[in-house]
Amino acid sequence: MFVKFILLLGRTGTTHLRRLGRSGIFLVESLSCLVFPPIKWGRIVKRIQFIGWQSTGLICLTGAFTGMVLSLQGYNTLKRVGSEALLGPLVALSLIRELGPVLAALLVTGRAGSALTAEIAIMRNNEQIDAMELMGLNPLRYLVLPTMVAGVISLTLLTWIFDVVGILGGYLIGVKLLALPAGTYFGEISRYLEMDDIVGGIYKSLSFGLIMAWICCYKGYFTGLGAEGASKATTQAVVTSSVFILIWDFFVTSVVF
Amino acid sequence: MIRIENLQKKLAGRDVLRNVTLHVEKGQFVALIGRSGSGKSVLLKHIAGLMAPDAGRIMLDGQNLCAARGKKLETIRRRYGFVFQSGALFDSMTVYDNLAFPLREKTSLGEQEIRKKITQGLEQVELGGVESKYPSQLSGGMVKRTALARALVMDPEIIFFDEPTTGLDPIIADSMLRLFDACRKRLNLTGIIVSHRIPQIFSVSQKVAMLHDGEIIAALCENGSIKTDNQILRQFVEGTVEGPVVYQ
Numbered sequence: 073m074f075v076k077f078i079l080l081l082g083r084t085g086t087t088h089l090r091r092l093g094r095s096g097i098f099l100v101e102s103l104s105c106l107v108f109p110p111i112k113w114g115r116i117v118k119r120i121q122f123i124g125w126q127s128t129g130l131i132c133l134t135g136a137f138t139g140m141v142l143s144l145q146g147y148n149t150l151k152r153v154g155s156e157a158l159l160g161p162l163v164a165l166s167l168i169r170e171l172g173p174v175l176a177a178l179l180v181t182g183r184a185g186s187a188l189t190a191e192i193a194i195m196r197n198n199e200q201i202d203a204m205e206l207m208g209l210n211p212l213r214y215l216v217l218p219t220m221v222a223g224v225i226s227l228t229l230l231t232w233i234f235d236v237v238g239i240l241g242g243y244l245i246g247v248k249l250l251a252l253p254a255g256t257y258f259g260e261i262s263r264y265l266e267m268d269d270i271v272g273g274i275y276k277s278l279s280f281g282l283i284m285a286w287i288c289c290y291k292g293y294f295t296g297l298g299a300e301g302a303s304k305a306t307t308q309a310v311v312t313s314s315v316f317i318l319i320w321d322f323f324v325t326s327v328v329f
Numbered sequence: 330m331i332r333i334e335n336l337q338k339k340l341a342g343r344d345v346l347r348n349v350t351l352h353v354e355k356g357q358f359v360a361l362i363g364r365s366g367s368g369k370s371v372l373l374k375h376i377a378g379l380m381a382p383d384a385g386r387i388m389l390d391g392q393n394l395c396a397a398r399g400k401k402l403e404t405i406r407r408r409y410g411f412v413f414q415s416g417a418l419f420d421s422m423t424v425y426d427n428l429a430f431p432l433r434e435k436t437s438l439g440e441q442e443i444r445k446k447i448t449q450g451l452e453q454v455e456l457g458g459v460e461s462k463y464p465s466q467l468s469g470g471m472v473k474r475t476a477l478a479r480a481l482v483m484d485p486e487i488i489f490f491d492e493p494t495t496g497l498d499p500i501i502a503d504s505m506l507r508l509f510d511a512c513r514k515r516l517n518l519t520g521i522i523v524s525h526r527i528p529q530i531f532s533v534s535q536k537v538a539m540l541h542d543g544e545i546i547a548a549l550c551e552n553g554s555i556k557t558d559n560q561i562l563r564q565f566v567e568g569t570v571e572g573p574v575v576y577q
Contacts, residue, residue: 195419202379203417207431207483208403 095290098212102220102289105213115218116225123184123219123285124226128233134179135172135234139241142166146242147250156250160257161264163242164235168265168273172235174321177280180227181313185288188219189309192292193302201293216289223285224278231277272328279324280317287313330355330519331376331487336385338371345371346382347543353521353536358513360530360550361523362565363540369523370414372540373489376521377411378402389487407435410480410488410518414495416472418464418479424451425460428479435483450478454508470501474508481512488512488520495525502526506533527566531555539565541574 105111146162192215195201204211239261246252291309295301336349345368353359361369374380376387378394387394389405397405418427428447432438438446451457454474464472473493480488490509494502506526510533512518524530531537532553539546539562548557555566564572 198415198420199413199417200419202374203411203413203419205379206377206406206409206411208406208435209431 094294095286098216098290098293099286102212102216102286105210105217106221110213112214112218115214116221119218119222120226123180123188123222124229127180127183127226127230130179130183131176131230131234132237134175135167135237136241136244138171138175138234139163139167139238139243140245142171142238143242143245143250147246147252156252157256157260158264159242159246159252160239160259160261163246164239164261164265165269167235167238167242168269170321170325172231172238173273173276173280174317176231176234176277177227177284177317178314180223180230180281181284181288181310181317184226185284185313186306186310188285189288189292189295189306190302192216192289193295193305196293196295197297197302211293216293219289220282220285224281227281227284228274228277231273235273268328272324275328276321276324279320283316283320284313287316330357330390332388333372333376334386334388336372336375336387337383338368338375338380339383340371344543346375346385349385349540349543349545351538351545351547353519355519356513356517357535358509358518358520358522358533359536359538360534361521361538361540362525362527362530364565365525367540368543369540370491373491373521373523377409377489378406407483408486410483410485412473412476412480412488412490412493414492416464416476418472418475420464423461423463424467424475427464427475428482431479431483446482447478450482451475453481453512454478469496470505473497473505477508477512481516484516486519488518490520490522490524492523492525503529506530509533527568528553537562541565 142163143159146159146166147156150156150158150162192201195215201211201215204214243254243257247254247257288309291305291312292302295305331351331353333349333351336346337344338346349372351359361372363369371380375382376394378397382395386396389408392401392405394402394405418424419430422430425447428450429443432443432446447460451460454477456471456474456478459467459471459475464475467475477493493509494505497505506529509520509522513520513533522530522534531550534550537548537550537555539548541561546557546559546562548555548559548562550556555562557563560573564574
């Protein structure tokens, strides 16, 4: 019984290690296409259009409401200790340091990441990736690298949009609804917000963009057969990306901030 | 031209290819037949260099395909054309762009020359007026013809067909087989066709290879019929349950 348990443990461990190794090789091989031209700029632009531009509405909407709810909750809490004037920094720092990068990444993973996995999985199952290989074309260069580059660029820009819209949402509630002076709201933000906060947020969004694109492409590229395989790959891509983003967020926060 | 020697492949614990040996001469079309799930597509993907065997080797004009990597493998693949079962056309591209894609990426041809080549390619497969259509707007037969045109546009020497007539009505399937034969003769192609269209497939093949229990049973074809005394092959071709093999 004990030996069986150890065997099972060993087998599970090696399977996961093998998967981790394969996904690592996949990442390195994909990124190495950046070093050896040609880089498919047209495909990168198309991917930015899909991952970034088409997510803008969603990011604006969720950013605004996140800022608004932060402002509402923050005002009520700060009022208890007589520090309502610090509402601006509370909203801005929460968004820039933490909520902006994380929520934007999770939203983009749900909207664009799942679609990317499904698209690549269908291409794999319909033998389009095999066809590409037989033409002597590297699918990593044509499908994966443009997605990774676009993921990094798009998520960084979307995070900025999320932050700005969120701060404006906070302003709407704090200043227009709760009658905090506008000068106090923005003045305190400029007083407490430091460059390190902004840079830390950028680091996070850059790495989240890469994680999202990497995991979603990997799951699609090595999908199981048929519709079931593709649907399983899509679910796994969204779940794994989201979990990895949150875990990585903890490590980045503990190192950067 | 192609020599497959003692090829072995195990997938999910099952010996799909046990000891496959097959020779394909230049200018010859080989019909690869066998039961569904017998490993025909797996064998084809090995020959195309899309899968690596556990043991054995595939020699193409003296070059070991299984040992080829990178540029060498790419050079070998440039000699290939592959018509997939599903057509494998890129659904985000029009028919024109599907054909132009390998030409734009792998040749130095200008757009004028590419257009000329595509027009010729589509004429070759008797398909016109579909350049601006997307694969989802084409019928099954048109998808297969487009896939053939895409395979031929790069001037391959060797062509592989993975069940190219599956899902087509008998008339279109027959016209497809005739088209393959015409292309073979006109372009002096060597090829392997995986097909279940028995006996029609024998009229466009010079050799038949049956994959049975992971091994090949081969016979020559002449005037649309096969010349063999092998009872297993005979039983399969005649499609009868009575014979040396008990089919379940």
